[in-house]
Amino acid sequence: MVTTNHESGGYRLIKWAFFISFLVLCFIIMGYNYVKGSTKAQDLQNAIDTKFKLELSHVLSSLSMKMNDYSYRSVLSSVSNVASISELTSYEEQNDNLDISLYNLYISLREDKSKDKVLSRADELRDVFTVLVRDPASKEATDKIIQITDETFFKE
Numbered sequence: 001m002v003t004t005n006h007e008s009g010g011y012r013l014i015k016w017a018f019f020i021s022f023l024v025l026c027f028i029i030m031g032y033n034y035v036k037g038s039t040k041a042q043d044l045q046n047a048i049d050t051k052f053k054l055e056l057s058h059v060l061s062s063l064s065m066k067m068n069d070y071s072y073r074s075v076l077s078s079v080s081n082v083a084s085i086s087e088l089t090s091y092e093e094q095n096d097n098l099d100i101s102l103y104n105l106y107i108s109l110r111e112d113k114s115k116d117k118v119l120s121r122a123d124e125l126r127d128v129f130t131v132l133v134r135d136p137a138s139k140e141a142t143d144k145i146i147q148i149t150d151e152t153f154f155k156e
Helices: 003-066 069-086 100-110 112-120 120-133 139-153
Strands: none
Touching: 003 069, 003 120, 069 100, 069 112, 100 112, 100 139, 112 120, 112 139, 120 139
């Protein structure tokens, strides 16, 4: 059987149509996966931010207790938790000093010689964490934490 140019042209047209359809389908699948991945990433970021806010409220509640050895350890633990996840939050993108200030506070709190100094500035720290609970990206609050740590903990 002899094929004509018309038949082979139709066959090529079908092949190109199939190829283009395949590419369009691939782009649709890739777009769907991209949107799905972006949604999952945003959900994860929201979960991290929510956990961070919860940990900030734990710091505040620990600072609100009558200070004794238990409440001091509770403050230390809470600050450790909040410092460890602060870098992963979206608030860190808005306030670059957030993780540094919280980490420095944690370092200062874990020093045995700092305990009495912490107790003397617990009211100021409570005020700072009250602001952070309301606005986790507050630059004023992180500046105050840095000031407190510099004045109280890093001075000899």
